[in-house]
Amino acid sequence: xxxxxxxxxxxxxxxxxxxxxxxxxxxxxxxxxxxxxxxxxxxxxxxxxxxxxxxxxxxxxxxxxxxxxxxxxxxxxxxxxxxxxxxxxxxxxxxxxxxxxxxxxxxxxxxxxxxxxxxxxxxxxxxxxxxxxxxxxxxxxxxxxxxxxxxxxxxxxxxxxxxxxxxxxxxxxxxxxxxxxxxxxxxxxxxxxxxxxxxxxxxxxxxxxxxxxxxxxxxxxxxxxxxxxxxxxxxxxxxxxxxxxxxxxxxxxxxxxxxxxxxxxxxxxxxxxxxxxxxxxxxxxxxxxxxxxxxxxxxxxxxxxxxxxxxxxxxxxxxxxxxxxxxxxxxxxxxxxxxxxxxxxxxxxxxxxxxxxxxxxxxxxxxxxxxxxxxxxxxxxxxxxxxxxxxxxxxxxxxxxxxxxxxxxxxxxxxxxxxxxxxxxxxxxxxxxxxxxxxxxxxxxxxxxxxxxxxxxxxxxxxxxxxxxxxxxxxxxxxxxxxxxxxxxxxxxxxxxxxxxxxxxxxxxxxxxxxxxxxxxxxxxxxxxxxxxxxxxxxxxxxxxxxxxxxxxxxxxxxxxxxxxxxxxxxxxxxxxxxxxxxxxxxxxxxxxxxxxxxxxxxxxxxxxxxxxxxxxxxxxxxxxxxxxxxxxxxxxxxxxxxxxxxxxxxxxxxxxxxxxxxxxxxx
Amino acid sequence: xxxxxxxxxxxxxxxxxxxxxxxxxxxxxxxxxxxxxxxxxxxxxxxxxxxxxxxxxxxxxxxxxxxxxxxxxxxxxxxxxxxxxxxxxxxxxxxxxxxxxxxxxxxxxxxxxxxxxxxxxxxxxxxxxxxxxxxxxxxxxxxxxxxxxxxxxxxxxxxxxxxxxxxxxxxxxxxxxxxxxxxxxxxxxxxxxxxxxxxxxxxxxxxxxxxxxxxxxxxxxxxxxxxxxxxxxxxxxxxxxxxxxxxxxxxxxxxxxxxxxxxxxxxxxxxxxxxxxxxxxxxxxxxxxxxxxxxxxxxxxxx
Numbered sequence: 001x002x003x004x005x006x007x008x009x010x011x012x013x014x015x016x017x018x019x020x021x022x023x024x025x026x027x028x029x030x031x032x033x034x035x036x037x038x039x040x041x042x043x044x045x046x047x048x049x050x051x052x053x054x055x056x057x058x059x060x061x062x063x064x065x066x067x068x069x070x071x072x073x074x075x076x077x078x079x080x081x082x083x084x085x086x087x088x089x090x091x092x093x094x095x096x097x098x099x100x101x102x103x104x105x106x107x108x109x110x111x112x113x114x115x116x117x118x119x120x121x122x123x124x125x126x127x128x129x130x131x132x133x134x135x136x137x138x139x140x141x142x143x144x145x146x147x148x149x150x151x152x153x154x155x156x157x158x159x160x161x162x163x164x165x166x167x168x169x170x171x172x173x174x175x176x177x178x179x180x181x182x183x184x185x186x187x188x189x190x191x192x193x194x195x196x197x198x199x200x201x202x203x204x205x206x207x208x209x210x211x212x213x214x215x216x217x218x219x220x221x222x223x224x225x226x227x228x229x230x231x232x233x234x235x236x237x238x239x240x241x242x243x244x245x246x247x248x249x250x251x252x253x254x255x256x257x258x259x260x261x262x263x264x265x266x267x268x269x270x271x272x273x274x275x276x277x278x279x280x281x282x283x284x285x286x287x288x289x290x291x292x293x294x295x296x297x298x299x300x301x302x303x304x305x306x307x308x309x310x311x312x313x314x315x316x317x318x319x320x321x322x323x324x325x326x327x328x329x330x331x332x333x334x335x336x337x338x339x340x341x342x343x344x345x346x347x348x349x350x351x352x353x354x355x356x357x358x359x360x361x362x363x364x365x366x367x368x369x370x371x372x373x374x375x376x377x378x379x380x381x382x383x384x385x386x387x388x389x390x391x392x393x394x395x396x397x398x399x400x401x402x403x404x405x406x407x408x409x410x411x412x413x414x415x416x417x418x419x420x421x422x423x424x425x426x427x428x429x430x431x432x433x434x435x436x437x438x439x440x441x442x443x444x445x446x447x448x449x450x451x452x453x454x455x456x457x458x459x460x461x462x463x464x465x466x467x468x469x470x471x472x473x474x475x476x477x478x479x480x481x482x483x484x485x486x487x488x489x490x491x492x493x494x495x496x497x498x499x500x501x502x503x504x505x506x507x508x509x510x511x512x513x514x515x516x517x518x519x520x521x522x523x524x525x526x527x528x529x530x531x532x533x534x535x536x537x538x539x540x541x542x543x544x545x546x547x548x549x550x551x552x553x554x555x556x557x558x559x560x561x562x563x564x565x566x567x568x569x570x571x572x573x574x575x576x577x578x579x580x581x582x583x584x585x586x587x588x589x590x591x592x593x594x595x596x597x598x599x600x601x602x603x604x605x606x607x608x609x610x611x612x613x614x615x616x617x618x619x620x621x622x623x624x625x626x627x628x629x630x631x632x633x634x635x636x637x638x639x640x641x642x643x644x645x646x647x648x649x650x651x652x653x654x655x656x657x658x659x660x661x662x663x664x665x666x667x668x
Numbered sequence: 669x670x671x672x673x674x675x676x677x678x679x680x681x682x683x684x685x686x687x688x689x690x691x692x693x694x695x696x697x698x699x700x701x702x703x704x705x706x707x708x709x710x711x712x713x714x715x716x717x718x719x720x721x722x723x724x725x726x727x728x729x730x731x732x733x734x735x736x737x738x739x740x741x742x743x744x745x746x747x748x749x750x751x752x753x754x755x756x757x758x759x760x761x762x763x764x765x766x767x768x769x770x771x772x773x774x775x776x777x778x779x780x781x782x783x784x785x786x787x788x789x790x791x792x793x794x795x796x797x798x799x800x801x802x803x804x805x806x807x808x809x810x811x812x813x814x815x816x817x818x819x820x821x822x823x824x825x826x827x828x829x830x831x832x833x834x835x836x837x838x839x840x841x842x843x844x845x846x847x848x849x850x851x852x853x854x855x856x857x858x859x860x861x862x863x864x865x866x867x868x869x870x871x872x873x874x875x876x877x878x879x880x881x882x883x884x885x886x887x888x889x890x891x892x893x894x895x896x897x898x899x900x901x902x903x904x905x906x907x908x909x910x911x912x913x914x915x916x917x918x919x920x921x922x923x924x925x926x927x928x929x930x931x932x933x934x935x936x937x938x939x940x941x942x943x944x945x946x947x948x949x950x951x952x953x954x955x956x957x958x959x960x961x962x963x964x965x966x967x968x969x970x971x
Contacts, residue, residue, distance in 0.1 A: 376786070378728045389730070389780075398773045399766065412762040418817050422970045425817070429810070429966065436768075436809040440802035443772050447779045447798060456786030457726055526760035532747065536770075540740040543890070547736055550886045555720035562724040562785045563882055576783070576791025584799040588952065 003057065004065045007082055010054030011135065014094075015128055017047035022124030029117015037108075040120030041101050044127065048098030051131065055094060059087040062500050066137065075198040076140035084500035085266070086134045088342060089252075089259045092349035093134070096251045097127040099476040103357050104244040106472025107364065119159060119242075125152035126248065133256050139188035139198030143181065146260075150177040153253060156245040157237045169233075169240035172621075175629075176233035180223030184260075187216045191267055205268045214275045217264035218282070225257030226309045227316060228286040232621040235293070238305035239369060243360020246301060250308045251353035255345055258315055265323075265508060273327045279320030280427055284434040287313030291441040295448070296586045296593050296616035298578055299369045300359045303449060304352065307395065310438060311348040315341045317431055318410045322505060325413065328424050331506065332523070333416050335516050338505045339524055340409030342498040347402040347487060351394040354480035358388035361473045362453060365466035371449070371578040376458040380466045385454045387477035392446040394484040397439055400533035402487035405494075409524060411435055441585070448581045457572035489533045492521045579614060586616070594619050672918040673757030673825075677746040683926060684896035685709035687903070687933045694937025709896060716889030724882050726786045734781025735883065735890035741774040742897040749904050750825045752925025753914035761822035764812045768805065771857070771901075774894070775801055782879035793878035796948070800863070800875070803955035804856050811849045811962035812905075817969040818842060832913035845965040847909050852958035854902040858895070860936055862946040863954070873948070903932040 021043020029036040058065070066081035082090075104123065129149030136142035154177065158170035188198055190213060195202040205213050223230040234254070238246045265271070290309030297303035318341025325334030361384045362377060363369055378385035394401035410431065417428030458464035468474075487494060503516050521527065551557070564570040586593060595616040602610040689706045696703020705711075723731070748763045750756045756763075779797055782790040812827070818839060821827045836843060856863045859876035868874055880891050907928035914921050946954060 376726070378730065378784075382728075393773075393776065396772065396776060397769060398776060399769055404769055408762065408765055411765045415762055415765075415813065415816070415822065418813055419820065419822075425970070429813070432809060432813055433806055436806040437802065439769070439772065440798075440805035443776055444798035444802060447776055447783070447794070451780055451783030451791075451794070455728070455730060455780065455784040456791075526762070528758045528760045529763075529766060532744070532758065532766065535747075536740065536744050539744045540737055543736045543740045543743075544733075547732075547886055547890065550717050551721070554718065554885060557720055558722045559725050560722055562726050562787045564787055565789055565881075570787070572786070574788045575786050576788055576795065581791060581795045584795060585802060588799075 003061050003063055007054050007058045007063050007065050008067050010050055011082065011131070014047045014051035014054065015131055017043050017050065018124045018128040018131070021047065022121040022128070025120035025124070026117050029120070033117075036117055036120065037105060040123065041105050044101035044120075044124060045098045047124075048094040048101070048127065052091065052094040052098065055082070055087045055090040058082050059084060059091065059497055059500070063087070071141075073140060075192070076144075077138050077199060078141065079138040079199055079201075080132075080135040080141070081137045082135065083504070085259070085262060085504055088498060088501045089255060089345070090131065090134050092255070092346050093127070093130050093252045096248055096349060096353050097130075099353070099479060100244045100248045100357075103247070103360070103473060103476040104242075106470045106474075107242065107244050107360055109364075109470070109472075119156070122152050122155045122159070123245075123248075126156060126245075126253070130253060130256055134259055137200045139192055139200065139203070142200075142260075143184060143188065146181060146184065146256075149253065149256065150174075150181065153177075153241075153245070153249055157241040157249075159242050159245070160240075163240075166240040169236040173233045173237040176223055176230070180220050180230075183216055183220035183223070187213060187220055187264065190216070200263070200267060203267045210268050210271045211275060213268055214265070214271045215278070217261055217268070218278070221257040221261040221264065222282075223257070225254050225261070225312050225316075226286075227257075227282055227312060228289050228309070229620045229624060231286070231290070231309050232618060232625060234309055235297075235302050235305045235618055236621075238308070238356075239299055239301035243301075243356055243363060246304075247353035247356035247360070250305065250356055251349040254308060254312060255349065258312070258319075258341075258345060262319075262505065266504065269508060271323070271508075273324075276320050276323035276327060277427070279316055279323060280430060283313050283316035283318075283320050284430055285313070286310070286316060287434055287438045288441075289313075291438050291445060292586075292589050292593060293616065293618065295441060295445045295582050296589075296595060298371050298615075300362065300371055300449065300453065301356065301369055303371075303445070304355055304359060307442070307445065308348075308352055310442065311344065311352065311395075314407065314410065314435070314438070315344050315348070317341075317434065318344060318406075318413075321410060321413045321417070321427075321431060322502075324417070324424065324427055326506060326508065328417075328420065330416070330420075331516065333413050334506055335502050335519075336409050336413030336416065336524060338502045339495055339498050340406050340413060342501055343402075343409060343491065343494055344406035346494060347394070347406045347484075350480055350483045350487060351391045351401075351403060354387065354391035354477060354484065355395065357473070357477055357480070358384055358391060361469040361477070362466075364473070365469060366460075366462045368460075368462065371452050373460045374453040374458070374463045375456045375460075375572065375575065376454075376463065377466055378454040380458075380464075381454075381468045383474055384469050384477060387474070387481040388454065389450055390481040390484050392450045394488070396443045396446050398443075400488045400536050401484045402491065403484075404533075405488055405491035405525070407435060407439075408529070444582070444585060448578050452576075452578040452581060456575050459572050459575065459577075489530060489537075492525060492527065492530055495521050495525050670755065670757060672754050672922060673747070673750070676749070676751050676754070676757065677743050679751070679922070679926075680746050680897060680900045681743060681893075684900040685713060685893070687899040687929065688896055690930055690933040691937040691940065694934050695941050698938070698941035709892070713889050713893060716892065717886055719885040721885035721887065724785050727784045727882070730777075731781045731784040731882075732887065734777045734784075735887045735894065737777040738774040739890045739894040739897070741770045742894050742901060745770045745901055746897075748824055749901060750828050750908065751904065751922050752907055752911050752928055753829060753921040754918050754925060755825040755829060759823035759825040763823050764809070764816070764827075767824065768809055768812075772801070772805070778879060781883070785882045787882065789872070789874075789878050790881060792872070793875050796875045797879065800856055800951060800955060803952050803959065804853055807849050807955060807959040807962045808853055810959065810966055811846050811853075814842070814962060814966035814969055815846060815909075817966065828908035829914070831909065831911070834913075839968075842965050842968045843909055845961045845968070847906065849958040849961040849965070850902075850906045850909065852954060852961075854899075854906055854932070855936070855939070856951075856955060856958075857902050858899050858936075861940045862943050863951050865945045868945075873945075899933065899936075900929060903929045906932055 025040040069078040132145035191203040294306035321337030394403040397403040414428040414431035597614040779794040864875040
């Protein structure tokens with residue numbers, strides 16, 4: 001019980017620190033931007049640190065705390081709680097919230113003449129909103145928190161609003177967020193109808209409607225998570241936002257979609273088996289679409305945004321596998337699927353925020369996000385580059401880093417399905433093939449990202465003049481890079497931490513999940529594997545030492561220019577670009593990617609000039625949504641006469657609305 | 669028995685340079701040349717490991733890390749690979765996934781080392797290598813998945829332990845399909861004709877060799893050694909399919925495995941002598957063919 005009050009008190013303390021810090025930064029931002037930054041950063045780090053300690057305790061102690069306070073709001077109540085599921089998602093949220101705050105100080109630094117009173121309140125509101133989303137146990141409160149989160153992140157996305165495309169990105173994001181929230185309102189209203197209450201503890205699915213509500217939840221929360229084809233806001237908003245915000249949004253905010261979806265699945269109870277099929281199908285499509293589009297991008301942050309989509313796809317695949325395992329009465333497959341998905345939530349939070357923050361450091365140093373204008377940065381930013389390489393290797397699921405372990409669990413789950421009946425084995429094959437293809441494409445994508453940006457010779461003047469990032473920017477990168485390794489070789493501990501959440505999820509279909517708690521770690525994750533991951537590091541070290549010994553005995557070591565096959569004057573522009581590097585793969589997928597190319601081919605015997613440019617816009621946005629929204633805009637234009645732009649009319653509207661309300665109140 | 673598995677990496681490190689030697693001898697025989705001595709790869713290796721190096725001024729530590737990581741990966745991977753019918757040192761359910769991703773790790777660092785030079789030729793090779801890997805990965809994983817389902821074993825050692833002639837009659841089409849897929853994989857991953865030509869003199873057409881143009885001395889020695897080890901590693905998948913049953917005495921089994929690997933090397937030499945290199949654009953088709961063969965094998969297990 002003492003643990004309970006510790007957890008609640010700590011979280012409320014953390015929330016109030018965030019709220020007060022945000023308000024304080026807003027107030028003093030105009031007077032002294034220095035102290036506003038200090039206050040903003042200090043309270044964010046303190047609040048997140050308190051929250052991190054508390055939620056870790058809650059997860060280890062398997063706390064299940066609930067706290068209720070009446071709220072004079074129809075259907076609303078201040079009903080908050082922490083269970084394993086909340087705590088599991090809160091931990092990376094607080095981690096990234098704190099590191100992002102430290103990073104922001106370096107990112108905006110002294111060059112930013114904007115009012116920090118605009119940034120920090122938004123940042124605090126975003127972190128506090130996400131905390132409240134994961135604490136809320138009442139539909140109304142949940143939607144309020146969801147809205148705080150969406151609006152706060154909208155203001156952060158348009159922070160650098162002088163650029164046209166930033167405002168456009170903010171617009172797309174705001175619309176997507178609200179389409180999603182409309183679906184969620186419908187979901188909660190339908191779930192709460194039975195008992196006439198929006199309290200999660202009283203919600204239940206009406207008989208026979210579980211499947212439909214499942215789809216509603218998938219669409220509503222999938223919009224936030226970035227599931228195909230609801231992903232269109234991701235590649236717009238992530239590049240436009242300042243890098244610490246992209247890191248936070250991609251690292252954990254899109255995971256609130258996954259969290260909300262899991263919560264909804266818990267509320268729904270048993271769902272038909274086709275729900276698992278839908279999840280698997282959508283997961284596979286999202287994974288492959290995401291990584292293919294990522295490969296074709298030339299904007300670093302847009303590339304990372306699409307890769308987030310891929311990773312959300314992998315998480316959804318894991319969840320689908322888990323639900324399928326429940327239907328097939330196979331606790332092992334279910335546990336593998338859920339554990340893999342949950343591990344990937346943590347892992348993706350760590351390496352994706354590392355990559356976004358690294359990309360931010362590059363943008364700071366060079367002023368460009370375009371891959372083809374970079375190059376040779378590892379020499380100029382050796383520490384940032386090394387941390388970035390760890391992130392790039394982790395996201396390709398390369399052992400011994402963390403990305404590998406989560407995918408390994410999903411792979412093994414699919415592998416176990418292979419041995420079953422043909423009907424279930426087919427899904428095992430789908431997952432198997434999707435992950436294999438995505439693995440190869442991700443390796444190509446991130447070898448390209450790191451290779452073109454950090455290796456070789458700088459392609460432009462600005463890239464050649466880049467300097468190492470400051471300590472504020474670098475330390476969060478170091479911490480995240482270290483976590484990539486620790487969560488890889490120490491994945492056993494994460495599996496243990498994720499276990500109560502898995503048990504919670506397995507309770508959905510009434511499969512006896514309690515046994516899972518007693519399973520040793522090796523049932524899911526062979527300890528031999530973890531030992532081999534450590535051994536890999538040892539073997540690399542051994543060969544490195546051997547190489548050093550041999551080199552020490554070698555006669556002479558010289559330096560010369562790169563051998564360019566006899567060409568006398570190699571130039572940086574002759575290097576492979578990201579476009580040419582990815583060309584064999586993107587050309588193969590051109591039918592799907594639909595790139596727009598403009599080429600002026602060389603002509604005559606002595607060609608004088610030739611140009612080539614290619615971009616890959618998201619056709620889902622252009623072909624799918626634009627026609628719908630344009631039609632809607634035309635139809636809604638008929639209501640234009642309501643908006644007269646005169647104060648008198650609006651006063652009239654207010655009075656009319658209030659009168660109507662009064663009449664309605666008196667009437668009923 | 670398990671002790672033999674622990675010796676596998678050492679055995680492979682010592683014997684793997686024989687494989688390129690055998691291939692070269694076979695090619696020389698077909699061409700009617702005298703050819704280099706069988707042990708030439710050893711002489712090359714010893715010489716390279718003693719030489720002084722020339723580094724491009726563009727390169728960073730990534731360039732030096734590439735060969736080290738690659739060689740480390742290939743010496744570690746032998747701990748989970750059985751040598752013919754001799755079980756591996758360690759085995760666990762899903763170790764084939766670790767095998768696939770360790771190979772990706774090696775490739776990732778080879779590619780980065782190539783890009784580190786800033787040479788357009790090496791960029792070209794790196795791009796092609798990754799393109800082919802995208803097609804090769806599903807072929808490998810689906811093929812191994814089919815084998816796992818058919819033998820009802822979840823680790824590499826288990827899968828290859830049960831394949832015996834008694835099994836052949838039962839599942840000949842499956843084994844043939846898998847052998848075709850694995851042969852294509854073997855040739856692709858080792859950059860052999862018809863996918864890549866290790867002896868070509870034109871950088872524009874190279875894939876693997878062009879990625880290591882700038883490496884020299886110890887680094888190049890590591891690369892050559894790792895290339896020989898890769899012949900060993902991927903050869904094992906092929907040998908494991910066709911080797912007749914286990915004798916029960918691990919010394920004999922290991923000998924059978926090594927002889928099998930030498931046999932694969934002879935086969936490679938023959939293929940290289942009687943075939944031309946495919947056009948670059950045709951290679952993905954070949955690899956998709958291998959994936960289809962793997963997928964068909966998997967379908968056959970559903971019978």
